[in-house]
Amino acid sequence: MFLSVFDIFKIGIGPSSSHTIGPMVAAARFLDHLRAQPFKVAGVSARLHGSLAFTGAGHATDRAVMLGLAGITVAGYDAEAAEAELARLRTERTLHPAGLEPLRFDPSSDLVFDYGPPLPAHANGLVLRGHDAQGDVVVEQTYYSIGGGFVRTAEELAAGPAPDHGPAVPYPFASAKEMLRMAAESGRSIAAMKRANERVRRPRTDLDGDIRMIWRVMSDCIDRGLEAEGTLPGGLGVRRRAAAIHASLRAERGGNMAAPHLVTDWISAYAMAVNEENAAGGQVVTAPTNGAAGVVPAVMRYWLDHVPGASRERVPEFLLTAAAIGGLIKENASISGAECGCQAEVGSAAAMAAAGLAAVLGGTPAQVENAAEIALEHHLGMTCDPVAGLVQVPCIERNGMGAVKAVAAASLALRGDGAHLVPLDVAIETMRQTGRDMSDKYKETSQGGLAVNLPNC
Incomplete structure (x- = not known):
């Protein structure tokens, strides 16, 4: 087993690694997913489940998702730029992430706190969707923020621990x-x-x-x-x-x-x-x-x-x-x-x-x-x-x-x-x-x- 010291100790922003950093990471991954699609996506939406819904507002999860979908990363976070982007988004209702066409996103309707049962794999679940010009869903991905800023897709969690393809370490203690x-x-x-x-x-x-x-x-x-x-x-x-x-x-x-x-x-x-x-x-x-x-x-x-x-x-x-x-x-x-x-x-x-x-x-x-x-x-x-x-x-x-x-x-x-x-x-x-x-x-x-x-x- 190998988990780096830099995986455990990551520089980030408050107030929560699972509710702030994780959703920003998930949104960044979703943008990469959209960039790899062969078809055009005109808008995006997000749905928060479980703990991300119940304490998401207090943990700034909505803010984190919006910033992540706007292309702002944890590593490149700048407080002043983030505030300016959120103000612009609430007025224009459009995201401008690099490498993609402008994406419709209305914070009042496209980001939903779902207070129903949590998603099955983990208490911190979010579903991100891409929509075509008519508003139909053309791409969807479920992410789980599993603590400490770590993020897994539903498929990754279902597959179990990711295979370790790195060079063998001399002391692979797992207990x-x-x-x-x-x-x-x-x-x-x-x-x-x-x-x-x-x-x-x-x-x-x-x-x-x-x-x-x-x-x-x-x-x-x-x-x-x-x-x-x-x-x-x-x-x-x-x-x-x-x-x-x-x-x-x-x-x-x-x-x-x-x-x-x-x-x-x-x-x-x-x-x-x-x-x-x-x-x-x-x-x-x-x-x-x-x-x-x-x-x-x-x-x-x-x-x-x-x-x-x-x-x-x-x-x-x-x-x-x-x-x-x-x-x-x-x-x-x-x-x-x-x-x-x-x-x-x-x-x-x-x-x-x-x-x-x-x-x-x-x-x-x-x-x-x-x-x-x-x-x-x-x-x-x-x-x-x-x-x-x-x-x-x-x-x-x-x-x-x-x-x-x-x-x-x-x-x-x-x-x-x-x-x-x-x-x-x-x-x-x-x-x-x-x-x-x-x-x-x-x-x-x-x-x-x-x-x-x-x-x-």
């Missing part, structure tokens, strides 16, 4: 058990094995330099969030809090730094800064998703700024280890809140962060695996019930709590020798089963939990 066996046999760390796999697939790139760039984007996001103030968009009136918390913590430097809560406040502030930026539509890194984007950066910033002996030279080691754990969870369970609840998002992120921290603090592969298991186990059953469909409540604070749990999990694991009762593979499979059995009300539909019990929302 934590295999990962630990390969580490013991090779004498290598998890990060070293992951690095060896990456170098086979990316032989001509500056691997460590590219990984450090991912960290720079994460770190810059923290810094922006620690400075920004005001109210988040969406209508809930949620105030940004990270800047005020950070200011008060800085004011307390030199004071009672022994107070036991201070370190957790720093960690929470870092995580909340990221997720406030995400909620505002800013640039974030999926880690492994947007909704959980604050956990890994917060733990890394805590390690670099608060732990004696931490070195930025070891940032790649942290992220390679975290990516190895994230890949196991994605391939054997899910990182999608719409599929398995928030245990699949913040729970996965906490497991990744705990593993990365344990690694750079000198943990053995067994201790690293134990750290990931502790963090994931203690998120099992966590629901995804965003108030008003926005990635704000409880999502922002939940990232802070996930980061604190990750640090605690790493610390507990490092106090032991790596031996423990519940293997990480068991925790991952339990998360998958729990998500399968969880009511759809609690899987990113805003039909249960806090989303229905908080007054005036």
